[in-house]
Amino acid sequence: MSKLMWLGLALVVSGITSGILEQWFYGNRLDENNVLQESFFLPLAFILMFFGGGLIVVCAVWHVLSKFRGQGS
Numbered sequence: 527m528s529k530l531m532w533l534g535l536a537l538v539v540s541g542i543t544s545g546i547l548e549q550w551f552y553g554n555r556l557d558e559n560n561v562l563q564e565s566f567f568l569p570l571a572f573i574l575m576f577f578g579g580g581l582i583v584v585c586a587v588w589h590v591l592s593k594f595r596g597q598g599s
Contacts, residue, residue, distance in 0.1 A: 537578025
């Protein structure tokens with residue numbers, strides 16, 4: 527696997543970890559005004575998983591296209 531694929535996997539794992547930390551530390555807490563309390567972990571989880579998943583998709587497409595081009599020659 528390429529370094530970008532490993533980076534994508536690391537970002538996805540970091541995103542999952544951030545989501546778990548969000549639930550562990552802040553899990554569905556409401557303040558005195560019934561407003562949901564969130565930390566920075568929740569948006570960070572979505573951002574990391576989005577970029578990690580995007581890198582994995584780009585690397586997979588790149589790998590398939592390189593195999594396809596090599597086979598056609």
